[in-house]
Amino acid sequence: TLNNNEIDGPGVERGMVFQQGALFEWLTVAENVNFGLRMKKEDPEVTAKKVDEWLDIVGLKGFGNTPTYQLSGGMQQRVALARCLINDPDLILMDEPLGALDALTREKMQSLVLKIWKETGKTIILITHSVEEALLLGERLYVMAPRPGRIHKEYNLPFAEMGLTQDLREIKKNKEFSSTREEILSMIWNMEEEIMGKDN
Known part of the structure; x- marks a missing residue:
């Protein structure tokens, strides 16, 4: 349930960001971001302004007319974020959204996710296999x-x-961060060992 309403299918109150952008490659960046609003038959003049605003927020100002297949992986994930957020969902589910990115792009996107979380006040559920990423991005893990x-x-x-307010690399050096990371890694290791033992 969400806000006491039973979930029985897709809905505009929930947004999704996939591991791979899941973008429509035959559409431009702006057309991808505008897709949900177009499905809701919103005023094209209003939606064009919203698209520009969100492209600016995710750092893609000036890329609206670019075909999505010409973008790097990190840029495609920014488009996917904008496409989700422009619909103003109450809840956002991110399924391994940064897993396929290189280390530097991933770090930049982690900062962007934090910025969007703070500025929009949205509830974001982020699934990740990276313990470090979960610690950096999650209030509740x-x-x-x-x-x-x-x-x-x-x-x-x-x-x-x-x-x-702080550099993510500096936070990783924090003593509490390191000890919590090691605790969780040990916990996961022990669970895996237990399962492998059961299977043998």
């Missing part, structure tokens, strides 16, 4: 146990808030 999938442990963390 859930470590999932496999087979059957369930919440194994919950953490309430200060690092996302810190990341709004």
Whole structure:
């Protein structure tokens, strides 16, 4: 449920950002970002202005007429973020959205996700296999146990808030950050060992 309403299919109150951009390659950047608004039959003049605003927010000002297939992986993920956020969803689900990016682009996108989270006040559920990324971006972090999938442990963390004003690389050097990362990695390692032992 979301806001006490049962979820039984896709809805405009929820946005999705996939691991790979899942963009429409035959459309331009602006047409991709505008897709949801066009489906809702909103006024084209109003939506064109919104598209420009969101392209500016995600750092793609001036790329509206560019075919999406000409963009780098990081730029495509920025388009995917803008396409999701322009619809003003209450809840955003990001499924490994930065997993396919190189290290530098991933770091820049992590900062962008934090900025958007702070500026929009949106609830973002981010799924990642990177413990470091989960610590950097999550206020509430859930470590999932496999087979059957369930919440194994919950953490309430200060690092996302810190990341709004501090360099992410400096936060990674924080003693509490390091000890929490090692604790979670050990926890995951032990769960994997237990499962592999059961399988043998």
